[in-house]
Amino acid sequence: MPRATRVLLGCLPGVAAVVALVLCAYGVEHAAETSARPATHRPAATPYTAPRPHIVPRARWLGDAARKQPRPRYDDRVLAVFVHHTDSPNGYDCADAPRILRDLYIGQTGTRDWDDIGYNFVVDRCGTVYEGRAGGVERAVTGAHTQGFNHGTTGIAALGTFTAGMPVPRAMTHAIAALSAWKLGLTGTDPRASVHLVSSNGLSRYAAGTTAKLPALAGHNDGYMTSCPGAALHARLPEIRQLAARLQGLAHPQEGHSRSAGSSDPGALRSTPQPADRRWGS
Numbered sequence: 001m002p003r004a005t006r007v008l009l010g011c012l013p014g015v016a017a018v019v020a021l022v023l024c025a026y027g028v029e030h031a032a033e034t035s036a037r038p039a040t041h042r043p044a045a046t047p048y049t050a051p052r053p054h055i056v057p058r059a060r061w062l063g064d065a066a067r068k069q070p071r072p073r074y075d076d077r078v079l080a081v082f083v084h085h086t087d088s089p090n091g092y093d094c095a096d097a098p099r100i101l102r103d104l105y106i107g108q109t110g111t112r113d114w115d116d117i118g119y120n121f122v123v124d125r126c127g128t129v130y131e132g133r134a135g136g137v138e139r140a141v142t143g144a145h146t147q148g149f150n151h152g153t154t155g156i157a158a159l160g161t162f163t164a165g166m167p168v169p170r171a172m173t174h175a176i177a178a179l180s181a182w183k184l185g186l187t188g189t190d191p192r193a194s195v196h197l198v199s200s201n202g203l204s205r206y207a208a209g210t211t212a213k214l215p216a217l218a219g220h221n222d223g224y225m226t227s228c229p230g231a232a233l234h235a236r237l238p239e240i241r242q243l244a245a246r247l248q249g250l251a252h253p254q255e256g257h258s259r260s261a262g263s264s265d266p267g268a269l270r271s272t273p274q275p276a277d278r279r280w281g282s
Helices: 003-036 058-065 094-111 170-185 231-235 237-247
Strands: 080-085 121-123 129-131 153-158 194-198 211-215 217-219
Touching: 058 094, 058 129, 080 170, 080 231, 094 121, 094 129, 121 170, 129 170, 153 170, 170 237, 211 217, 217 237, 231 237
Parallel strands: 080 153, 080 217, 121 153
Antiparallel strands: 121 129, 194 211
16 A cells, blocks of 8 residues: 555544534534524513502401401412492492491401401492402402302402492492403403303302303303392493403404403313302302
């Protein structure tokens, strides 16, 4: 074999090593350049969120009237809001709202023997929002407001009586919309959507175990056979839904009337019927 050929063959391992080093260096450099490039992201899903309104803590209105009560119960999420009225006089001074709330609390925990006020929140005619049932305003506290559908929902009560022909204060409807927009936004729910809930009590409009398709922002009488929240307030719910959607930043007022809650509704919220439901939230 010629000497030149033998020298070339002897150098091949060294040449291969150099080539490998060059390729390795190129690969690391190329990888670094690739990772430095801005990633292409798909547009994120629309976040149905709204700022938290000011909420007066229950300690401010309840004071020393609080009774000893069991620990609050919780659900894993809130998918719907039920709107109520308290069926109490309308001509109150808003400064008297805390006293009226104490009277409601005493009536529900005394005469009715409930463990706490049934509503999660109460809104007065001046638009002030009060924390109702104990457990934390940001948490999914199980209320006692809509028999059969206390689980996975929040109860908002308008302080007053709003039967047919009664005026509903604008400040009140705006506060209900703001509170609903924030509370539903915690689970990414469009206030104009529909959600699926499973009735836990046959005394509701639906037999126990039945899956009901209900508005995400509903009236008490959508889930229970009652005149609450009154014809006048119930007639304002479409307007409240639209305002809540705008507060969540949803641009198109007419979208979503019949749309389900999408990612916020991973399936009907199921709950085990509990004996307490039979006396709570009538």
